[in-house]
Amino acid sequence: MTAILQTMRVVLRLGTGISFLVLIGAVTVQVVGRSFIGSSPVWTEELTRFALLYLAGFGTGLALFTGDLVNVDLVSESLPGRLPWSLRLISALVVLGSCLLLLAPAWRFTRIGAMQTSPAMGVSMLYVHGSVLLLLLMLALAAGLRIAGMLTGATDGKPENLVGESE
Numbered sequence: 001m002t003a004i005l006q007t008m009r010v011v012l013r014l015g016t017g018i019s020f021l022v023l024i025g026a027v028t029v030q031v032v033g034r035s036f037i038g039s040s041p042v043w044t045e046e047l048t049r050f051a052l053l054y055l056a057g058f059g060t061g062l063a064l065f066t067g068d069l070v071n072v073d074l075v076s077e078s079l080p081g082r083l084p085w086s087l088r089l090i091s092a093l094v095v096l097g098s099c100l101l102l103l104a105p106a107w108r109f110t111r112i113g114a115m116q117t118s119p120a121m122g123v124s125m126l127y128v129h130g131s132v133l134l135l136l137l138m139l140a141l142a143a144g145l146r147i148a149g150m151l152t153g154a155t156d157g158k159p160e161n162l163v164g165e166s167e
Contacts, residue, residue, distance in 0.1 A: 015058030053131035061138030067159020088157035099140035
């Protein structure tokens with residue numbers, strides 16, 4: 001279980017990092033083009049948006065693992081006994097359920113993208129619309145792995161980075 005969790009973290013970090021690098025590259029081309037040439041290539045606008053969508057797609061699952069996702073646990077973590085653990089499990093189940101509920105509509109949305117092409121880059125919108133599906137899949141996978149880890153005892157469900165803890 002630990003190896004699966006570690007692999008998932010690596011994949012999410014790589015996806016987030018690559019998306020961020022593409023975003024930085026596209027914005028740099030835009031800034032240089034507008035500052036020194038007078039205009040930037042049209043495709044940089046689209047690429048920036050696409051990279052931002054994939055950054056969210058990979059980053060949301062990663063944020064669930066690391067604890068960087070917004071979470072109000074002031075009350076729940078101060079409860080006695082196994083109540084905090086139970087609430088973390090219920091929270092992960094709700095996230096997983098919500099993602100599973102939205103997968104079918106996201107798949108339909110992605111299929112619609114297959115019939116469209118982006119105007120500036122000429123890329124199938126399947127890849128762009130697929131970022132929504134990616135977000136839901138990564139978040140569902142992260143929540144599912146958290147649930148499995150909690151039920152097998154591999155993890156207590158607490159995020160990696162808790163405020164106030166030193167590394």
